[in-house]
Amino acid sequence: MFDVAFLGEAFAPATLFAIVIGTTLGVVIGALPGLGSVVGLSICLPFTFGMETVPSLALLLGVYCGSVYGGSISAILINSPGTPQSAATMLDGYPMAQRGESGAALGWATAASVVGGLISCVVLILAAPQLARFATRFGSVEVFALILLALTCIAAVSRGSMVKGLAMGAAGLFVALIGTDPVTGGARFTFGIEFLTAGLDLISVVIGLFALSEAFSRLAQRHDGAPSVAHARLVLPRLSAWKGRVFNLVRSSFIGCLIGALPGTGAATAAFISYASAKQASPRRENFGKGEPDGLIAAESANNAVTGSAMIPTLALGIPGDVVTAILLSAMVVHGITPGVRLMTEHLDVVNAIFVVLILVNIVMLAVAFPIVRAFGKLLSIPEPIIMVGVIAFSLIGAITVRGNPLDGVVAVLFGIAGYAFRIGGFPLAPFVIGLVLGPQFEQNLRRGLLLNDGDILSFPTASWISAVIFAVIFILTVAVPVAPLLARLPKLGRQSR
Amino acid sequence: MTRSRAPQLAVSFGFTLLGLVFLVAAFAGKGGGQGNLAAGDTPDALPRILLFAWVGLCVADLLRQVLAMRADDAPPEADEPGTPVVLMVMALSLVLAISIVFAGYLLPILICLPLILFMTGTRSPLALALAFLVLGPGLWFLFHHLLQIRLPVLLSGGVL
Numbered sequence: 001m002f003d004v005a006f007l008g009e010a011f012a013p014a015t016l017f018a019i020v021i022g023t024t025l026g027v028v029i030g031a032l033p034g035l036g037s038v039v040g041l042s043i044c045l046p047f048t049f050g051m052e053t054v055p056s057l058a059l060l061l062g063v064y065c066g067s068v069y070g071g072s073i074s075a076i077l078i079n080s081p082g083t084p085q086s087a088a089t090m091l092d093g094y095p096m097a098q099r100g101e102s103g104a105a106l107g108w109a110t111a112a113s114v115v116g117g118l119i120s121c122v123v124l125i126l127a128a129p130q131l132a133r134f135a136t137r138f139g140s141v142e143v144f145a146l147i148l149l150a151l152t153c154i155a156a157v158s159r160g161s162m163v164k165g166l167a168m169g170a171a172g173l174f175v176a177l178i179g180t181d182p183v184t185g186g187a188r189f190t191f192g193i194e195f196l197t198a199g200l201d202l203i204s205v206v207i208g209l210f211a212l213s214e215a216f217s218r219l220a221q222r223h224d225g226a227p228s229v230a231h232a233r234l235v236l237p238r239l240s241a242w243k244g245r246v247f248n249l250v251r252s253s254f255i256g257c258l259i260g261a262l263p264g265t266g267a268a269t270a271a272f273i274s275y276a277s278a279k280q281a282s283p284r285r286e287n288f289g290k291g292e293p294d295g296l297i298a299a300e301s302a303n304n305a306v307t308g309s310a311m312i313p314t315l316a317l318g319i320p321g322d323v324v325t326a327i328l329l330s331a332m333v334v335h336g337i338t339p340g341v342r343l344m345t346e347h348l349d350v351v352n353a354i355f356v357v358l359i360l361v362n363i364v365m366l367a368v369a370f371p372i373v374r375a376f377g378k379l380l381s382i383p384e385p386i387i388m389v390g391v392i393a394f395s396l397i398g399a400i401t402v403r404g405n406p407l408d409g410v411v412a413v414l415f416g417i418a419g420y421a422f423r424i425g426g427f428p429l430a431p432f433v434i435g436l437v438l439g440p441q442f443e444q445n446l447r448r449g450l451l452l453n454d455g456d457i458l459s460f461p462t463a464s465w466i467s468a469v470i471f472a473v474i475f476i477l478t479v480a481v482p483v484a485p486l487l488a489r490l491p492k493l494g495r496q497s498r
Numbered sequence: 499m500t501r502s503r504a505p506q507l508a509v510s511f512g513f514t515l516l517g518l519v520f521l522v523a524a525f526a527g528k529g530g531g532q533g534n535l536a537a538g539d540t541p542d543a544l545p546r547i548l549l550f551a552w553v554g555l556c557v558a559d560l561l562r563q564v565l566a567m568r569a570d571d572a573p574p575e576a577d578e579p580g581t582p583v584v585l586m587v588m589a590l591s592l593v594l595a596i597s598i599v600f601a602g603y604l605l606p607i608l609i610c611l612p613l614i615l616f617m618t619g620t621r622s623p624l625a626l627a628l629a630f631l632v633l634g635p636g637l638w639f640l641f642h643h644l645l646q647i648r649l650p651v652l653l654s655g656g657v658l
Contacts (some may be wrong), residue, residue, distance in 0.1 A: 046641065046647060047645070047647075050645055050646060050647050094589075128521070161559065161562070163553075163555050163558055163559045163562065164510075164559055166551070166555050167513070167551070167555035167556050167559065168548075170548045170551040170552040170555065171513075171517065171548075171552050173548050174520065174545055174549060174552060176549040177544065177545050177548070181541035183541065184541050185542055188541055188542070188545060189520065189523060189524070189545065190586060191523070214593070216584050216587065219583065219584050219587055219618055220581055220583075220584035241579055316596075320562075334651065367554055383619075383620065383625065385615070385618035385619050386615070386618075386620060386625065386629045386633075387618055388618065389611070389614055389615055389618060389620075389633060390629075390631065390632075390633050391592055391613070392587075392614065393607070393633045393634075393637055394637070396595060396598070397603075397637060397649065398643055399639070400603070400649065401647050401648075401649065402596065404648070406598045406599040406603075406650045407599055408557075408597040408598070409598055410592070410595045410596055412595070413588075413591050413592045413595040414592070416588070416591070417592070420584075420588070421509050421512070422509065422513075424505050424506065424509055425505070425506050425508075425509025425510055425513065427509070427510075427513065442544075443544050446544060446627075447544075468642055479624050498631055
């Protein structure tokens, strides 16, 4: 019989409270320029350590979904996206606000965000169990290949060059191996430091790389005073106003779902692709960029649709598609849930509760949007340096409370400085973190695969049809795609030399 | 504004050097034991492969950057190096984190937080006092006492 015990957990007072607080914090964090989903999750992590599994995930999911939506508030009102995901929202949102229609623009963005988020929840609920069922066929070699593919995809689409992305992925995987070898129990790369035998704490590294380095980076940039915002009120569009726009809403949501499920792409990409697609299809395309609600609907429904679908590979395969889902996965690890292809079978109650929580978060988002929009002017008056010093304080607390070891705070600051340097060097941070999260699984499956295949790593691509397909895709991404343009240029170069 | 490649090159060089240090350590150290040699499985095998990939890819990237510099191409998108203020904030954050190891959370934060706030440009006495109270003792009280998430203390069972 279908077990509905998870509903009790999802509707427990602690979970509902966590959803309201998390979503409110998320919208506020998203609305403030400079803080994004990753920083928001990093500074909220320490609050979850004393909580039960489902309420803690509810808080983090609230922060995640809320922050993606919250970015639209500053994008519309001050022409500065609170998060990169909302960059496409500016294109039509700010012109509407300049025309004095800020309330309507916020209303369109809110409604599209909520619908996009809810559609992605449905897609997640339908797709994740199917993918998880298929994933039960995966053995060690297939999981190893899948992790390699995920890292390759993330490196390929990350900011900066693919070579840098791959180097960061390899470095992340390596850093995950520092500590005690799981098979022999011997110490690796600890250099005699006792603290390192337990390995580096994932959350401290993530907090350092993202939250602290973001704070350092924002403090390094000179910012003028906070922009003033006229009193804004959110006005939801009437039902009749949706005439001729529903198809755009549904199509954009599905574009967001599709892109969100791919590793490494993310909400910003989804929003721009959806915006371009809506512009092509809309009968009002000449108004795009001048304050057209269709553009707002396309951008906001797509970026919020990513939130649910990004959870598909995370929950079904235990493989995070981006940094946000990597943090969520590491929060699960703190609560004793091991990520992997059997996550859905071994922790079905938690996964089902997550489905319900995501739906509730999107509904709560609609309710909390009204007061936050009204208070936005006051929120903006907090000087950015104070917010960033707050990020530093929260980050330190988060790092030292994960394992109760103050040395993790030192690790977080060192990785914060490293993250700042990586930003200057143009090295993408996402492949490093994904490598760090997947490192133990990667090694475990590689070594088990080697044992099963007599130590012959070259036999991995032919171990099964699934591994053959995955390795073929990796080959195409790493060799064929970069080499093809060079080969195409060869005849031209030959003609030039003659 | 013309962007300089020097900071990017310096970071790439440093990252390569770090990988090289680990690579040397991977071959010089005792490693994590023998493992299952029959299956070609040793604790050092994967780290070595990853370190070769790390260093190899970084060297390729360095070469690409040097060639691009010769061709006078514009450097790819990246953050600009910061001001001396941010370097001081980084140094003070590191001092704060190290102090917490030895002196608990509260004392170092009471000393370092006003300095960081002042360095980052908070000059108004009211804003400085409010931010200090909320982010310093306020957070300590919230986590250590209200949420019962224990922060490091100087003396076990003590107030500080």
